[in-house]
Amino acid sequence: GQQLNQSPQSMFIQEGEDVSMNCTSSSIFNTWLWYKQDPGEGPVLLIALYKAGELTSNGRLTAQFGITRKDSFLNISASIPSDVGIYFCAGQLWTSGSARQLTFGSGTQLTVLP
Amino acid sequence: NAGVTQTPKFRVLKTGQSMTLLCAQDMNHEYMYWYRQDPGMGLRLIHYSVGEGTTAKGEVPDGYNVSRLKKQNFLLGLESAAPSQTSVYFCASSFSSGSQTYEQYFGPGTRLTVT
Numbered sequence: 733g734q735q736l737n738q739s740p741q742s743m744f745i746q747e748g749e750d751v752s753m754n755c756t757s758s759s760i761f762n763t764w765l766w767y768k769q770d771p772g773e774g775p776v777l778l779i780a781l782y783k784a785g786e787l788t789s790n791g792r793l794t795a796q797f798g799i800t801r802k803d804s805f806l807n808i809s810a811s812i813p814s815d816v817g818i819y820f821c822a823g824q825l826w827t828s829g830s831a832r833q834l835t836f837g838s839g840t841q842l843t844v845l846p
Numbered sequence: 847n848a849g850v851t852q853t854p855k856f857r858v859l860k861t862g863q864s865m866t867l868l869c870a871q872d873m874n875h876e877y878m879y880w881y882r883q884d885p886g887m888g889l890r891l892i893h894y895s896v897g898e899g900t901t902a903k904g905e906v907p908d909g910y911n912v913s914r915l916k917k918q919n920f921l922l923g924l925e926s927a928a929p930s931q932t933s934v935y936f937c938a939s940s941f942s943s944g945s946q947t948y949e950q951y952f953g954p955g956t957r958l959t960v961t
Binding site for chain 1: 894904
């Protein structure tokens with residue numbers, strides 16, 4: 733099946749710093765999604781990307797759908813304490829009649845130090 | 847809108863016991879999913895449903911059964927719980943239009959421990 737490699741696995745940064753994380757896949761996706769999960773909660777959608785090359789922002793978050801359709805990155809600018817959590821990438825390959833399943837990366841644990 | 851809700855939030859089972867997890871969504875979504883999340887791993891799909899009365903296997907379906915009798919509900923059953931099924935279970939739902947499926951929305955999770 734499809735494999736997603738998400739890196740880094742964990743990050744410790746100072747408040748105010750910028751953060752970058754990425755995902756690469758062994759095969760192509762039509763859609764890339766980025767989720768954030770707080771402790772004890774379900775993942776919450778941050779950004780959805782639907783076209784190769786697409787660059788989308790949501791406040792301090794920016795994500796890009798790689799031109800090869802096999803990768804995506806997420807940047808967080810000027811980090812704040814509430815950015816702490818686990819960030820997941822997810823890829824979806826949808827075709828007519830397909831299962832439309834999401835494949836998740838293993839997550840990036842972000843810690844923001846005051 | 848409550849979005850996606852899950853019942854119960856926590857449960858402890860003994861090996862061999864059975865239980866059903868309930869997922870409900872009020873967004874009129876066609877697609878519903880059950881995932882499990884284990885430490886250090888992303889979410890893995892157990893079963894999913896593309897509409898009322900239909901279900902399909904995901905990546906890790908063994909030991910689980912599901913039913914989708916109503917569009918808004920998706921049930922996950924464990925007939926004979928095993929310690930390997932200790933995990934956090936998440937339900938999700940999504941809207942689907944034609945050949946494109948929109949992003950999935952997740953419930954808060956059910957933490958299950960099997961002793």
